[in-house]
Amino acid sequence: MTGTVDEIAERLFTSIEKGDVEAVRALYAPDAVVWHNDDGVEQTVEQNLEVLGWVIDNLAARSYDEVRRQATASGFVQQHVLRFTKADGSPQEIPACLVVACDLEAGTITRIDEYLDSAHVTARILG
Numbered sequence: 001m002t003g004t005v006d007e008i009a010e011r012l013f014t015s016i017e018k019g020d021v022e023a024v025r026a027l028y029a030p031d032a033v034v035w036h037n038d039d040g041v042e043q044t045v046e047q048n049l050e051v052l053g054w055v056i057d058n059l060a061a062r063s064y065d066e067v068r069r070q071a072t073a074s075g076f077v078q079q080h081v082l083r084f085t086k087a088d089g090s091p092q093e094i095p096a097c098l099v100v101a102c103d104l105e106a107g108t109i110t111r112i113d114e115y116l117d118s119a120h121v122t123a124r125i126l127g
Contacts, residue, residue: 003107005071009078009100012109013064019056021049029108038118048112059084059092075102075109094121 003011008027015023025045034048035041043051055062062084069078078100083093094116101111 003104005076005102005104006069008102008104008107008109009069009076012100013067013080016052016056017062017064019062021053021056024052025049027107027109029103029106029110032108032110032112034112034114037113037115038121058087060087061085061091065093075100075111 012024012027015021015027028045028048030045032045032048034043034045036043062082064080065083066081067078068080069076077097079095079097081093081095083091085091097115099113099115100109102108103110
């Protein structure tokens with residue numbers, strides 16, 4: 001599977017919106033790493049997919065809006081607003097920025113660095 005940066009990005013975010021963890025898994029290189037600024041931990045593919053599973057199970061009507069994406073030499077940078085509905089029915093949104101490295105020949109993601117305001121996440125998801 002090969003792909004352009006935009007194709008890889010679209011597959012990633014569409015798969016998350018649809019709740020398709022296996023499609024996300026197929027986009028990740030086997031040794032891909034996902035890092036979040038709020039905890040500084042590098043997750044393996046399996047660790048990240050576990051978190052993604054929780055997101056899919058607990059945050060309904062997920063959509064990535066106000067997308068601004070810029071291709072880079074090795075992938076893309078994307079700013080967006082993740083909108084979702086909590087179990088109590090309340091609509092929420094979290095702005096985010098991702099720096100994504102890709103292997104374009106393989107059509108896979110090799111690294112994601114995700115930047116979120118941890119206070120915003122706590123208030124919207126846990127609060």
